[in-house]
Amino acid sequence: MAEQVQALMERMVTPLRDLRDRGIFSEEEIHQIVTRRRSSEYLLQKLSVTRSDYLRYIEAEILLEKLRKLRKQKVLQEWRQKMRNGELLDNDNNETNSSNASSKKGGKKQKQHAYQTSGPGDAHILSNIHFLYQRLLKKFHYPLDVILNYAEFAKEHKSFNVMSRVYAEGLQRHPREEGLWIQVSFFEAVAASFEFFGYVARDDDKSESTKLVGSSIQNARILMQRGLRINGKTSQELWIQYFALELHYVIKLMGRKEILEGIAAEDENSSEEDDDNEDAQAATRITNTKLLPCQIIYKNAIKSIPDSLSFRLRFVETCRMFPHTNELECHIIESIERDFGDSVEAWVSRISFAEDLMKKRGIKNVKGGVNEGFLGMAGVNDEEEEPRAKKRRVVVKDTALELLNEALEAVPTAQMYLECAKYLQLRIQRLEEFSSAEDVEEDEEPEDVSYLLSENEDVGSAMKRHLCLLKELYANAEAAGAHSCSLTFDQVEFLSNNDEMEAADDLLNRIIVESGRDINASLFIRWANLSRDMIENKLIPKLSPAAILRMGLGKTPIHDRDAFLLLSSELMKQLMSQPRCVKDTKELNSVFQKLLLVSQGISRPNRNEDSSGDEIEVNLAEIFLAYLQYTIPEGNCTVSDNECVRAIYNSVIFHSNFANSCIEKSSDELLAMKSFFDLSLHFEKSIAAAPEEGNKQRAKKQQKQILSNLYGAAISFFGTGGGDTVLRSVLDGYQRDLDDMKFGL
Structure with missing residues (x-):
């Protein structure tokens, strides 16, 4: 091990000495570099060496190379400054005479290292980094991430021959990795882009370029074809x-x-x-x-x-x-x-392509001056623009609209009607944005909507025409029996946004009540919201919001838990928003008990696939909290009121498994459950502060037991949260309050 390390270190002597002699690094810095490299080399000789050991060594060398470049630039700047000042020339003459004299006496000629622009040390650090990468690849059998990392390093430092070799080795060992075959971007880790686009290799230390590397479309094609063959x-x-x-x-x-x-x-x-x-x-x-x-x-x-x-x-x-x-x-x-031919997506792509072609032709007409009369037709004063208005505007044939009609004839499904409706709505939106634009300047070119206009038609007329087309499309869909909740949602939103809430109400009444189809729960909720909006706008809806939600519950089987929970929670919200009456209170309690029963074992319902996209999440904890707040009367509570409130929180906390665990509950649900526990505790504490007449000692003991049970339930619920910091803080707070109550603090 020591002999190998020593051999490697001896190879570094000459380049490091060159860097020292030219003033790039000081003697002390060279000593630090040698010490660090020797330690790293010993680390790489261990049997338990890891990839991280190599990568840390490489990172240190990369930082060293950056420092060398900065130092060399500084030395060269000082050298050029001396050249401009004439100092270097005088020193060179003196030192040259001195060296010649010493050479005559048999001495060696002294080299002027400090003023040399290049030397063996310049390429030394990069060579060492390449050597380390190659050792790393061989040691760990060419891992893909290291190959990509090495190729990126070679590209960054313009070592293109190395980069090509790295890609070749990577492709041999990872033939089914698409990232090595294809061109993700011009200069990412991609073999084909290197072969075709090529790079102008530059030496950072020189001002002149070298030859163009790569740039072979034939090699790039061969690589792509080989990759396709290998990957089937x-x-x-x-x-x-x-x-x-x-x-x-x-x-x-x-x-x-x-x-x-x-x-x-x-x-x-x-x-x-x-x-x-x-x-x-x-x-x-x-x-x-x-x-x-x-x-x-x-x-x-x-x-x-x-x-x-x-x-x-x-x-x-x-x-x-x-x-x-x-x-x-x-x-x-x-x-x-x-x-x-029968694919909705295919028809949509064709319509989109036709629209783009129309737009390009419209832009070409505007740039060519043919459409100069367009601004006058869009609302500019005709008297002021008389010369321009006389020019005839060339109309672009509406091939996209023709394709739309063909699509509806070929595939008259609800999805196709929906996509076509969205397309017309997009057109209407563009026309509206243009017509509502303020301060339209004289030289403005409205190419975005010019291609949407028919002959002798202004923007306002075009918008009305498209609105009529959209209404006709919805009517044709209903006549053809093309129904889906998404299409109905879309039509309802269109009518509502155009101040036609009564028409939207009639539409939902026809679809839900008269048709007898199976309706998504979200559609009942949308109808209830529309009914509520109509009442606020002093319009008379077909049915009240509560009646609509009751109808939805009546048509929804209880085993459809998601829909039942959604409708039940919305009905409870609607009933609690109305003035109190005995009938509503009984209905509320009945819906609450069913909701609690159906919610057993779930944190939130899954959402139905056939919906409008405006998904509604049910926060059951929030519904329970709202019902508890609704039940607590204002002012003094009677014994009956107390029992009603206790019945609610006992049902949620002690008589169901909803409050058994906080696992899989959202942050909003956990926040609502904390408020639910806090409100229950606050209610019991307020009763304990003003006990009823009778045995006060017994009442106090009973209240203390109730509070202890509530604290224990809260601690048990939030204790299932594991190591979560926030839940742990909540848990500790309840534990302190429980201890204070037990010991009378």
């Missing part, structure tokens, strides 16, 4: 990145073509004209293939993975990241239309 051609990510690689190459050639054509136009007599024209012609040929290589990749990809629509849509998303890919995107959309 079923890796979606590999196909997508291979597709993107070819798009990058086409864009690169297009840029080169533009540059070469510009050079040829400026200097036709250049001696390099023939070579430039040859490259330009090659680029033109590639561009004129209409992205054929990308189409071939896409064709092979969908042949290997034929049944995934989301996979094909990712190709569309990739195309939209590059310019001039409309034709390629059309090719992909056509394949989706051909193979997924």
Whole structure:
């Protein structure tokens, strides 16, 4: 062990001496570097060495390299300053004469280390880091994270030959790791991007560039194809990145073509004209293939993975990241239309693509001056804009709306109607945002909505037309029997937002009462909220909120626990918000007992999949707390009142398992349960402070026992929280209060 370490240390003598002689590090710093390295090397020679030992050593060397660069810059700055001041030249002449004289006497010539711009020490630290990484990889059989870490280090320090070798070794040992095959980004740990994009290698200590490394589309293609073969051609990510690689190459050639054509136009007599024209012609040929290589990749990809629509849509998303890919995107959309004619998602993607094309054409018309009359039609004074209003605006054909109608005819399902409704709502929102915009300037180009207008139509008219289309769509969905809770929610929200609450009330009444369908519990709650809003706006709803919730409970079987809990809790909230009456009190108690029974063993209900997206979580502890607060009357309590209050908290705390454990309860539920315990304790303490007539000693003893039971239940409940700091603090507080009560403090 000692001999190996000593051999390694001896290899460092010359470069470290160079760093010392040139003033990069002092004698004391060199001694510290040697001491640290020797300790680290001994650590690496142990049988129980770990990856962390290597990584700590490497990190220390990386920091040392950063310090060396800073020190070298400082030394070079001092040297240049002396050169400018003429000090260095005089010293050199004097020292040169002295060295020549000493050499004549047989002495050795003295080297001027302090003024040398480079030396063997410059590359020493980086070489040592590479050596450590290689030892680490061999020692632990090339772990993937170390390979990626080493490749990143090599890229950062422009050691591109090392980087290529590291990737090659990584691919040999981890052939099924997609991250080593594909191009995640231009300069991430990706083999293909290194082979194609290439890097201009620079030496940080020099001002001139060296040759271009990599930049081989052939090697990149070979890597991607090899990765696909090894992974069985079923890796979606590999196909997508291979597709993107070819798009990058086409864009690169297009840029080169533009540059070469510009050079040829400026200097036709250049001696390099023939070579430039040859490259330009090659680029033109590639561009004129209409992205054929990308189409071939896409064709092979969908042949290997034929049944995934989301996979094909990712190709569309990739195309939209590059310019001039409309034709390629059309090719992909056509394949989706051909193979997924009954898919809602496929129709949505086609409509979205058509919308984007319309928008691009509209922008082109505006930039070309064809749409100059648009602002006048959007509400600008016609008298002031008379010259512009006379110009005819070229209307963009609404192919997206045509596709929407085709989609509804081909797939008349509730989901399709919902997606089309959302699409029309998005259009309406864009028109509203434009029409409500203030201070529209004269030169503003409203390309975002110009493509949505028909001939001789302004923004307001377009918005009314789209509103009519949306209403017609909802009517057609109802006529076609395309029903879902999500679609109904969407229509209700649309009507409510447009101040048509009575129409929304009629809609829910038709769907829930008259149709007799199985309705999601959330829809009953939405109808109850709508009824409440109508009452607040002095409108007359079909049914009261409480009646709607009772209907929902009546149609919900008790074994459907989630829906039953949701409706029961909402009904309790509604009843407690009304003025007190005997009938409501009895109903409240009945619903409370059912709610407590159904809630046994759960912390919160699961949410139904077919809902609006506005999910409602039931905080049972909060409902119980609200009911306890509702039951405690204002002012003095009678014996009957006391028994009613005790019946509620006894049912929750002692007669159910809801308060047995705080495990799996949310933070809101735990907070509500603490308030529930505190309110119960406060109620009993207030009674103990003013005992009724009779045996006061007996009453005091009874109250003390009740309080002890409540404290014990609270301690038991929060004690199941484990080591949680907050729960532990709550638990300690209850324990102190219990001790104070027992010992009369």
